[in-house]
Amino acid sequence: MLTRTRILGIETSCDETAASIVENGSSVLSSFVASQHDLHAEYGGVVPEIASRAHVEAILPAVLAAVKQAGVPLADIHAVAVGHRPGLIGSLLVGVAAAKALSWSLGVPLVGVDHVHAHLYSGLLGSASNEEVFPALGLVVSGGHTSIYAMNSWTDLKRLGATIDDAMGEAYDKAAVILGLPHPGGPNLDKLARTPGTNDRAEDFPISRLSPTSLDFSFSGLKTAMLYAVRGVPSNPRQHTPHPPPPPLTDARKADLAACFQKAACDAVILKLKRAFDLQASRGTKPVGLLCGGGVTANSRLRLELDAFARARNLTLRIPKLEYCVDNAAMIAGLAYPLLQAGKVADLSLEPVPTTAC
Ligand code: KG4
Ligand code: ZN
Numbered sequence: 001m002l003t004r005t006r007i008l009g010i011e012t013s014c015d016e017t018a019a020s021i022v023e024n025g026s027s028v029l030s031s032f033v034a035s036q037h038d039l040h041a042e043y044g045g046v047v048p049e050i051a052s053r054a055h056v057e058a059i060l061p062a063v064l065a066a067v068k069q070a071g072v073p074l075a076d077i078h079a080v081a082v083g084h085r086p087g088l089i090g091s092l093l094v095g096v097a098a099a100k101a102l103s104w105s106l107g108v109p110l111v112g113v114d115h116v117h118a119h120l121y122s123g124l125l126g127s128a129s130n131e132e133v134f135p136a137l138g139l140v141v142s143g144g145h146t147s148i149y150a151m152n153s154w155t156d157l158k159r160l161g162a163t164i165d166d167a168m169g170e171a172y173d174k175a176a177v178i179l180g181l182p183h184p185g186g187p188n189l190d191k192l193a194r195t196p197g198t199n200d201r202a203e204d205f206p207i208s209r210l211s212p213t214s215l216d217f218s219f220s221g222l223k224t225a226m227l228y229a230v231r232g233v234p235s236n237p238r239q240h241t242p243h244p245p246p247p248p249l250t251d252a253r254k255a256d257l258a259a260c261f262q263k264a265a266c267d268a269v270i271l272k273l274k275r276a277f278d279l280q281a282s283r284g285t286k287p288v289g290l291l292c293g294g295g296v297t298a299n300s301r302l303r304l305e306l307d308a309f310a311r312a313r314n315l316t317l318r319i320p321k322l323e324y325c326v327d328n329a330a331m332i333a334g335l336a337y338p339l340l341q342a343g344k345v346a347d348l349s350l351e352p353v354p355t356t357a358c
Pocket of ligand 1: 141170173185186187190294296298
């Protein structure tokens with residue numbers, strides 16, 4: 001392996017067209033992200049066909065911007081990496097086609113990267129630390145995924161649990177809509193929950209445990225609890241006593257509900273991490289690291305709680321800087337470095353895969 005390995009990463013799995021150059025898996029020379037939020041805002045969600053067409057227009061400018069920002073000529077790129085799964089098929093196709101063309105024309109290796117695994121890597125970006133993190137617990141909490149992993153290395157990881165309904169970010173976004181908060185829901189709910197003087201015990205929102213040993217998540221009950229707290233519990237014709245109307249939705253009440261939601265959602269994550277830690281320890285693979293990523297790792301409360309959890313169990317915590325929490329290409333170029341070192345190189349038959357393998 002060269003002393004300086006510069007990898008160009010490309011990410012187009014959903015509605016962000018991103019390109020980045022990362023050196024030796026940690027030093028981010030550039031990270032360019034073109035968001036399509038404005039294009040999808042009026043539909044209240046990502047429209048796949050609009051997303052893929054926008055990627056086609058944005059991909060080459062994004063690559064050129066990343067090259068310019070890094071001040072590295074394309075001739076000095078040692079490999080091209082692309083997030084090729086999971087995601088929207090039309091969106092993935094654009095990134096995969098661009099990455100193949102670049103790798104072929106530059107004569108450098110092509111690396112296919114799993115987008116969700118790349119979120120796990122994002123906490124290592126910009127970090128010079130060589131501290132051992134494996135065996136590790138991995139946590140991805142994003143708009144599309146909520147999963148816990150047991151990780152022995154970047155090529156040996158197993159999903160222990162995942163959401164059975166909404167992803168955590170999705171639940172945040174829906175709860176924000178119920179509260180009448182503007183887009184983007186998750187960050188706005190987080191901000192509201194931090195209003196001074198809020199009471200995170202004003203409502204006893206449910207924490208989904210599923211079975212006593214389950215490592216899966218469920219956020220639909222929490223979402224429903226938020227709906228009922230705001231609009232009232234629907235009346236049942238067989239019930240003789242109607243439910244009392246909900247308290248008026250004042251600004252103070254909204255902030256309390258946001259804080260209660262945030263508390264319950266974070267408690268659910270920590271509960272499942274505790275279970276996963278105990279399970280791995282009982283199997284003789286006690287984790288030494290905790291690798292976290294995904295848009296919701298930008299959440300103020302979750303960051304504090306992950307830090308406290310890691311300290312209590314003596315885990316080395318790797319949590320992304322705020323700019324690498326949401327989708328970006330630096331995490332793709334970053335994870336490609338250990339994959340390249342492990343010989344995990346693709347060829348021009350690399351295909352976009354809409355679902356994740358593990
Ligand atoms: O990782 P990401 O960009 O998308 C996926 O790969 O799915 O995550 C986006 C999600 C959105 O649901 C957004 O509301 C949520 O991350 N998010 C937050 C915060 N910042 C972003 N959720 C809660 N608190 C935040 N501060
Ligand atoms: Zn993502």
